[in-house]
Amino acid sequence: MAITGLLRLSVAAAIGLSIVMSMSLNHALAGPPDEPRVVDLEGMGRTIGKKGGSLSILMSKPKDIRMMVIYSGARLVSYNDSFELAPDILKSVDVEENRIFTFHIRPGHKWSDGHAFTSEDFRYYWEDVANNSELSQGGLDNKLLVNGKGPKFEVIDELTVRYTWEEPNPLFLTSLAGARPLYVYKPAHFMKQFHPAHQEAEKLAAMVAEANVRNWVSLHTRRGRQYRPENPEMPTLQPWMNTTQPPSERFVFKRNPNFHRVDTNGTQLPYIDEIIMNMSSSSIIPAKTGGGESDLQARYIRFDNYAFLKKSSENHDYKVVLWQNGRGSQMTILPNMNVKDDAWRKVLQDVRVRRALSLGINRAEINEIIYFGLAREAGNSVLPSSPLYKDEHAFAYAEHDPDAANALLDEAGLGERNDDGFRLLPDGRVMEVTVESAGESTEETDVLQLIAEHWAELGIKLFTKPSQRDILRRRISNGETVMSVWFGLNRGLATAVMDPEELAPVSPLQGNWPTWGRYYETKGVAGEKPTLPEVTRLSELYKSWRSAKTEEEQAKIWDEMLTIFTDQVFTIGIVNGTLQPVVINTALQNVPEEGIWAFEPTAYFGHYLPDTFWLDR
């Protein structure tokens, strides 16, 4: 043990030395922008840290390398503590009428390789990537289109660019702040070598041949991925940059010497020198974490690992805290109003049936048995910490009232029962419903088992059918599922500026209205036009949100959408606010004890500024 300890030490020292050396070489160039973003740590209740150290985390798949971009959380604009948009990479943004956006870049801001970050990087993306017919074969990203029209792009000067739409585009800034952000810039100085407009044809052909790819488009795409930082040569603006060429079981991310944030003492962030991402199979990640092999872990750990982790923390230098899950509902039953089965389709389009199904669930029992009573028994809506929260949304038809439910079902013309007391569909079949799940966790099947008992009291038989994610997805989009189980709203912490798409039919993957969703996605080419007036209203509201001029207007639309969505029980939420264990090395400072674990809007750790985390060793 002593020997391995010593070795670890010397390895760390060697790495440290090499960083110091590379830093001193770049000294003339490296450093934050002239006007950095100053993070007021003490104001946030955190401590000012010291630089250095290395942090290990565990991931499972090579694709997980994108987690570093999500966790890093540097965006052109990002959400502040109260989930309002604030400039981050950009020095400032001027917004006029929600349709003219002027970006001001920080003077002296440099890419991780030391090259200046300027309006040229935006121009390159706009002219040479987004509007290049080969690189962007499908045209502009949907978020850049308003009524099918893109913006006018202008370079004002070296540090200023402007996007102008004819109509408001409230989605623009929100998309830039996303956990998976919309990228509107690329490191032009680096990418130009892969672009025929800036590179000699022969040289490019040689590079394509050497990389063994089909053509320059594929070369450009592969070398220039921003969301999946696989190319160690690609400069970045994130706090840490990848230094490992895949495939690898271990990715090392080194600090970006030109990162744009500093603490109040003027020390450049990030504090931590390197982040090591080790790949393990997801099933043993809880065990490895319990063995003290990760310094910061929440992904691939579930609430049922909590007891084990807590116990093992006695022997290892870590603590376990519980964050709140940020989804609108831990799991949701989606009654398919577009199912191919005629009888079921009519029944499920009846709001009384959906309300009855929700009223028939004993959420308290589920909470007690599966979630140790720690979850919130509510429908699928936003969480109390969201400014859009209202009790009447959260608890609409969420209490357990079998009598009312039975009355509603009788009223809906489902009063006929067979000898066993089960209700009959209008066409005479017994009301047997198969709820399909992605079959990934036993939690879903356990909860459904309990719901089966609750619904039996309503005279409805429930069967569970776990399949596989992609098969379920395919069945949903074909309208074959009567009911399915999926996660609740991703944006449980929504604010008015966030996209309310989940409340309206927008995609054939929405299990409650796939055909109506397809209608929207294909702009009316395929699918069917919504027939329920409430759904039509949701579509209209969503459309008006997409062209809203002010935040007040957006908030009003969100509110109305939530009211319709929850009152009509388009999805049946069970519980929310379940807990996510987060394992933190005791030496790691500034990780909040309380947080929201969600992809949007907190980008998992990204919102909590991991660049300010530091190691007290």
Add this chain to the structure above:
Amino acid sequence: MIPTLLLSSAVIFFIIELPPGDYFESYIADLTAAGESVDQKRIDYLKQEYGFDRPVYERYFVWLTGMLQGDFGYSFEHERPVTEVVGGRLYLTILVSFVTIIVTWLIAFPIGIYSATHQYSWGDYGLTFVGLLGLATPNFLLALVMMYLANVWFGTSIGHLMDLKYLDQPMSWPKFWSIMEHLIIPVIVIGTSGTAAMIRRIRANLLDELEKQYVITAKAKGVPPRKALMKYPLRMSLNFFVAEIGSILPAIVSGAEIVAIVLSLETTGPLLIAALQSQDMYLAGSFLMFLAFLTVIGVLLSDIALAFLDPRIRLQGKASK
């Protein structure tokens, strides 16, 4: 041989094609579950880029002719040629399998011979019991238990074939020791079931031989017991063992998949399973094809070895001509 391989290539390709959906569908499903959205345009572009817009048989022939030229296709999941993906893991896989097989033999042979010569003795029962226990315990469970105990008692890091810090580092003494330390559990776990089966087979084959008249004659003539055992009966009973070498070859390369997944070993097994799950079809297909090839070669080799070792087999071959 060649028709066998051609047939297996067709079977492999079409079975992988059978389940609904393809890699891109599972890719989207994976992303949407994490709350991310995927642009359908982008997926269409990818499908076109990887030739998924072409019919199945055409893709099959492209794959087949590619393989003949040493191009095993492209892994979508890893975005790298299949040879690179598999190649990196091949050495460790061979190491684990090889050590396991040697250890299995080292344990199984003495026990098998002892059991046969001391049939129905306490030693026979005792060792057989231990062996069967090894056979009956589910490997993955044993792996989990041992992993946990090794972590608690010896502080060995959980899973993998070395401490994580040595991954992607050049070979050095500390790395070598780390590998040795981590090798113990997989070898024991994968070895236990193999050992039990091997013991039983040696025992049964040897018993058959020991009952034959020539052994009795030899003993009656006063041949020393050790020689009476080693000279003929043991050699005769080894035929099954040589015949088995054929199936060892693919096993060495594939490693024990389930155990490797539980232990998160950097071997090829988990790679194959993951490829099948995500329908990363060229990786899975080429890998299975490689295993089929090795099986065919292995069978050929063991046939040759059998003929070489056992004059009876050789003579039969001649007689039939």
